[in-house]
Amino acid sequence: MSRALHDVATGTLLGVALNYQGLLKQHLAEFEQPPYQKPPVKPVLFIKTPNTRNEHDAEVVHPGNGLRLQPGPALGVVIGKDISRVSAAEALDYVAGYTIVNEFSLPEDSYYRPAVKAKCRDGFCAIGPELVPTAQIADPHSLTITLYVNGEVRQQNSTANFVRDVPRLIAEISEFMTLHAGDVLITGTPEGRVDVAPGGRVEVEISGLGRLVNHIAAQ
Structure with missing residues (x-):
């Protein structure tokens, strides 16, 4: 993580679930069952x-202990001013x-109730390697996201497939909570x-943002 990112991205790490069209479609049948009976109408x-x-x-x-660990590639949006x-x-x-x-996690049982034990273990949110200013990214909704495991492509998608784009996410979240300078909005894993x-x-x-590398260690 560059020094600039250390200085700027110091606030809350706020994740958005189900923000890729393909992922949402996979779960539509589940959302039609009780108690929900419809897909989420606001960001999860x-x-x-x-x-x-x-x-x-x-x-x-x-x-x-027989548990499974899954990487969660995502675009991070670093807030610059209180909203x-x-x-x-x-x-x-x-x-x-x-x-x-x-955004590392154990497999998720419910997207409506992301489990703390699955999401919040030590070291489960890698960020970096640097902050790229908005002026250098012409369109944050046309970025290819690729996950490599041991050099092999295992997951690939595009931010063009967001359910909610970055401005809509910020607008809908800031309706009910203040986002502070330094907060990081994790826009979802495909x-x-x-x-x-x-x-x-x-x-x-x-x-346009480079490559973030992590190494998986035994417990």
Whole structure:
């Protein structure tokens, strides 16, 4: 993680679940069952707690005990100024820049209730390697996200497939909570999560943002 990112991305790590069209479609039948009976109408949010913070080229500890560990490649949006009740048209004016996030998790049983034990283990949110200013990214909704495990492509998608684009996410979240300078909005992981094992090398590449590398260590 570059020094600039350390200085800027110091706030809350706020995740958005189900923000890829393909992932949402996979779960539509489940959402039509009681007690929900319809898909979510607002962003489904979760928090990555401060103990999850991790860096480029750092280790992520596999939980062991027969548990499965899955990387979560995502575009990170770093908030530059405090925001409350901003319109989608103005939302990007409050963004300092973009970075890569690997939001590690155990497999999720419910997207409506993301489990703390699955999401918030030590080191489960790698961020980096640097902050890329908004001016350097012409369109945050045309970026290719690729996950490599031991050099092999295991997951690939595009931010063109977001359910909610970045301005809409910021507008809908800031309706009910203030986003502060330094907060990081994790815009979602696409469908097709894979398992990784100790000894593995995990890389997330996003076009224009570089490549975030982590190493999976045994417990």
